[in-house]
Amino acid sequence: MMMMMGFLQLLFFSCISMSSLRGCMGSDDPLQLNDDVFALIVFKTYIHDPSSYLDSWNEDDNSPCSWKFIQCNPVTGRVSQVSLDGLALSGKIGRGLEKLQSLKVLSLSQNNFTGKISPEIALISNLERLNLSHNGLSGSIPTSFANMSSIKFLDLSENSLSGSIPDNMFENCFSLRFLSLAGNSMEGPIPSTLLRCTTLSNLNLSNNHFSGNPDFSTGLWSFTRLRRLDLSHNALSGTVPGGVSAIHFLKELQLQGNQFQGSLPADIGLCPHLNKLDFSYNLFTGELPESLQRLNSLTFFSVSNNMLSGDFPQWVGNMSSLEYLDFSSNGLTGVLPSSMGDLKSLHYLSLSDNRLTGSIPMSIVYSTKLSVIRLRHNAFNGTIPEGLFDIGLDEVDFSWNELRGSIPPGSSKLFESLKKLDLSRNKLSGDIPAEMGLFSQLTYLNLSWNNLQSRIPPELGFFQNLTVLDLRNSALYGSIPGDICDSGSLGIIQLDGNSLTGPIPEEIGNCSSLYLLSLSQNNLSGSIPESISMLKKLKILKLEFNQLSGEIPKELGRLENLLAVNISHNRLIGRLPVGGIFQNLDQSALQGNLGICSPLLKGPCKMDVPKPLVIDPHAFGNQMGDPESSKSSTNFRHHRFLSVSVIVAISAAVVIAVGVMVISLLNVSAQRRLAFVENALESMCSSSSRSGSPVTGKLVLLDSNTSPDWVSSPESLLNKAAEIGGGVFGTVYKASFGGEGRVVAIKKLDKSNIIQYPEDFDREVRILGKARHPNLIGLIGYHWTPQLQLLVSDYAPNGSLQAKLHERPPSAPPLSWSNRFKIILGAAKGIAHLHHSFRPPIIHYNIKPSNILLDENFNPKISDFGLARLLTKLDKHILSSRFQSALGYVAPELACHSLRVNEKCDIYGFGVLILELVTGRRPVEFGEDNVVILSDHVRVLLEQGNVLDYVDPSMNEYPEEEVLPVLKLALVCTSQIPSSRPSMAEVVQVLQVIKTPVPRRMEMF
The missing domain is CATH 3.30.200.20 (Phosphorylase Kinase; domain 1)
Structure with missing residues (x-):
């Protein structure tokens, strides 16, 4: 193949210099036909074609016009179009194409081409349309592209291009109408020469690293023919002044994911054709412009994750075409207008994390196309509107409000559509509707922290797809239904803090997908069912503060995946199961029982042994004054002394053996x-x-x-x-x-x-x-x-955060609060980039101080990101190793194969990282008789009001007004439920607000 390629190239470039190819090919065909044939054959030699799409390209043909994917000008017979989109081709875009001087369209998108963009492409003098998108091209844009004066459509998106845009690239762009460089790694400012492209109708520079303050007022707003402008997900900053109304025909404006600040442009509503407007994930402040109410054609509107303030606009109902509305994570106040029901086309509504009050307007039920409604973390009161649960909703999140009344039963429409229902942290009461068992698509149900005073309806066992059931602290009573696990899909059951009675049902063993079972702080009785040993995926078992009795089934020792167990404060007796985690449980997980046999506990050891087996009445050390008993007791103490001696001897032998092994390992290393x-x-x-x-x-x-x-x-x-x-x-x-x-x-x-x-x-x-x-x-x-x-x-010359935080020599100064906050914010921005700038997102899986490196100025640099992409699979061995190497940082769900692991596991690790930076403590610390989990300990101290006493004492000075909200943010990030954790973009937003010296900060928690 290599020899053929070299021969064809030599033949091509020698023959084209002649006045005729007749001498080379022995053909009477005119020059231009053979010129195009050879150009395409040479281009083909650089390509790997696994599906043989280009088999019709035969060098023996006199014309390429009959070849697949080739079009010719019917008048001249020259090639005018080459379209090879989506053929899984790979290799490089080599030479040859520059000889197709009649070529107008070159489209190679959706392939696997690599290498740099050939500068010779700019030699195709008549080229009007060039599409190289969705490949693996790298390097910078050739400076020769400045010579492409006839180009109208240029798409280089979704590659690996880097560097800045050449300053001269747009010197001759008078014909350019479409330009997309999206989805690359380009950086630097947007060149001022772009303003010469006055015919642009579509400009997309999104998902790069462009920075600086774009010239809006006299620059971008002067593109009067512009229809779509997308600068999203870059590092652009500055203000966005008025003047956008000059672009009369603008349809889409996307500036999300940058660092723009100041007010939104006041005249934004004077663009009557706008149908998509996205200002989310920036630093905008002030109120929403009144002119927005004129946008009757707007279908998508998002200003989420900014710092907007003022009352919720009462004119929102005038935007009758809205389908997507997201005002979440701002500081909006006031009540929702009754005109919300006028949004008849609305299917997505998110107003979460604001300061809205009043009731949810009853008119919302007239927005019959609603599928997602999120009002989380506001101060809404009143009841859930009657009729809202008659709509075919997919997701409902009313958590962290002050809603009262009962839960509506729902309709047949809802039964077939609802996938997520979160009504937690309200003041709801009444029974859990039995109809909930008919929600065939429901995967997440959270009714925790309410005052339901209800039984758990047995109909909940009908769920076929439910993975999370959270009914904590909801004043539930009665027994746990035996058929709660009939569907077998549940991964999490949390019933803590209720008044449940009776035994744990034997049928709990049917929950084959369960990885978290938490039944603590109830009045459950009876023994721990042996069937729990059937839960092979179980990671966490919490049964503390109940009235469970009897011995712990020895079969539980077979649960190899079990990571955490708490059986304290029950009436359990007997030996712990052999194997698994039970031999490593600390005192806090066992204390408060009648007679568990463990050296960590000081109480008596009681065995549930049948009486007929007790042959010797003195076998258990009768201390009733019998001389024989005294003798037996003496013998017992003697045997115990001998046992300790044996243990000491064995320990010494083990130490010697370990020493030999260490020396051997060093030699092997x-x-x-x-x-x-x-x-x-x-x-x-x-x-x-x-x-x-x-x-x-x-x-x-x-x-x-x-x-x-x-x-x-x-x-x-x-x-x-x-x-x-x-x-x-x-x-x-x-x-x-x-x-x-x-x-x-x-x-x-x-x-x-x-x-x-x-x-x-x-x-x-x-x-x-x-x-x-x-x-x-x-x-x-x-x-x-x-x-x-x-x-x-x-x-990174300054080493790792691990070394600076935990391995600092006494002579080295401790990290200051300013440097710690810089590390927290910088790491958050880096992780947010991985999560939000790539589709699918890049998940780190291993956020910890040893993977946070520092430059000369203590700016954090995250390492080892995305290495899981290089694995053939994220298997059990890797997960197990990760738990051992990152103890305390790993989110509970990371080891659960039954749940979809997403970027929320990084949020958990980042929350632990914050706690470690603020307190100077390790995530898990082992004492002589207890184990301190950092996140749990800080949470308790925060509730007690003395959390600042736990701040790293090596910091002489620190601002309490920053440290306290940072600690609260960390505790939110380390929530046990993944959906309760914020996104990384939200974390960045909160941190920037904490650091911003505004007169009156938002109450974030």
Whole structure:
């Protein structure tokens, strides 16, 4: 294939210089036909075509006009269009196409092309439409694109392009109507030459790293022909002044996910054709402009996650075309108008996390197309509007309000549609409607923290898809229905803090998907059912503060996945089960029982042994004054003394054995270190690759203008490598390479469970390479062979947060509050970028101080992000290792295969990280007779009002008005229920508000 490609290229570029191709091909056809054939054949030689779509491209043909995906001008017979969209092609966009001088349309989107954009494409003088979107192209935009004066449509979106836009790129853009650079890693300011593109109707620069203050007033607002403007998810800042009304035909304006501040443009409502308006996730303040009520064509309107204030606009009902309305996470006050019912097309309504009061207007039931309604965390009172549950809603979240009255029973429409119902933290009363068991699609039900004073209806067992059932602290009484687990889909059952009586039903063993069972603080009696041992996925079991009796079934010791158990304050007796977590339980999980046999407890050890088995009346140490009893007691003490001696001897032997093992492991480690260098040198020096495939055996640089051969001496790179750390994914080394002695970090990946195909590895690493952010460690390149995989990234000179926080020498100064807050906010921004700038989001899975690196100015740099993408699967071994290596940081659901693990597990780890930074304590601390869980302890101290006493004493000064809300935010992030945790964007917003010196801060909690 390589020889054929070279031959064709040589043939092509020698023949085209002749006045005729007749001498080359022996054909009487005119020059232009053969010119196009050879151009396309040469272009094809750079391509890997796994499905043979291009088999019809035959170099023996005199004309390409009959080939698939090719169109020709019927008059001239020259190729005018090449459309290869979505054919799974790979390789590079090589030479040849520049010879198609009649080409007007070149579309190669939705493929797997890699490498840089060929600057020769700009030589196609008549090109009007160029679409290279949704590929893996890298590098910067060629400066030669400034010469494309005839281009009308340019789409380079969803690639891995980087760098800034060339300053001269828009010097000749007088014909440009459509421009999209979305979904890349481009940075820097938007060049001022863009203003020359006066014919632009669609401009999309979203999901990049563009920064600075765009020129709106005399710049972007001067594009009078603009229909769609999307600058979302960048790092743009400054204000957005008025003047937008000059763009009379504007239909979509998206500025979300930036750092814009100030008021919204007052004349925004003077754009009569607007149908989509998104200002969310910025720093806008002030009230909503009155002119907005004129937007009768608006269908999508979001200003969520800003700092807007003032009363809820009473004119919202005038926006009759609205389908999507999101005002959540602001500081809006007042009541909802009755005109809300005039929004007949509305299907999504979110007003959560504001300060709204009054009742939910009854007219809302007239918005019959509503599918999602979220009013969480306001101060709404009154009752749930009668008739609202007759609409085919998909999601209802009225939690954290002051609603009263009963729960409406619902209608047949609701039974078929409702997936999530959250009415927690209200003042609701009355029975739980038995009709709820008919909600066939319901996956999440939370009625906790109400005053229902109801029984649990047995109909709840009818749920076929329910995964979360939370009825905590709702004044429930009666027994737990035996058929509560009939569906088998439940992953979480929380019934804590009620007045439930009777036994735990044996049928609980039918909950085959259960990973959290919490029945604490009730009046449950009887024994712990043996059937719990059938719950193989169970992670957390909480039964404390009940009246359970008897012995703990020994079969529970077989639950290998069990991570936390609390059976304290019951009437349990006997030995603990052998195996599992039971031998490692601390005193707080066992205390308050009648006679559990454990060295941690001081009370008596009672065994539930049948009387016929007691043959010797003195076998249990009768102390009634009988001389024989006294003798028996003496013998017992003697045996106990001998047992202790034996234990001491065994312990000494174990210590010696461990010492020998440590020395052996150190020797093995040194040998493996040498083996690593030798293997790496051997594999990096043997380079072989084929056209269209990722380079193997060499160092591939993701974001550089240099070739993969730039590292001329792998020996110097690896011989100087020094091991500086390690983790679940592999070992990290520090090395310097390049002419300027650049210092980098090299991670040698553990080969087990890592992707073993170079194409897949290359694709996933390039996706991670697109994650460019000031608070993320930049990925420089990679090395792949079947025997060795390396990742090369930037090096952070100031070490890890782990070292600064917990391994600080006495002579080093402690971290100041300003630096701690900088680390918290910067880390939040980095994680938010991973969560919100990629679809699907990049989940870290391992947020902890050792993965937060620091630069010279203590700016945080998150490392090891997205490495789970390099795994063939996130299997049980990896999860188990992660629990062991990140004790205290891991969210409960991360080890549960039955639930969809999402970015909420990162939120949990980040909340623990905040607590650790503020208190200086580790997430889990082991004392002599207890274990302190940091999040639980801080939560108790906060409720007691003395949480500031737990702040790191090494900080001499700190502002209480910042520390206290930061601690509260951390506790919200570490909620046991994933849906109760905020998004990372919301966390960033709250932190920015905490730090912003405004006269009157919003009450965030």
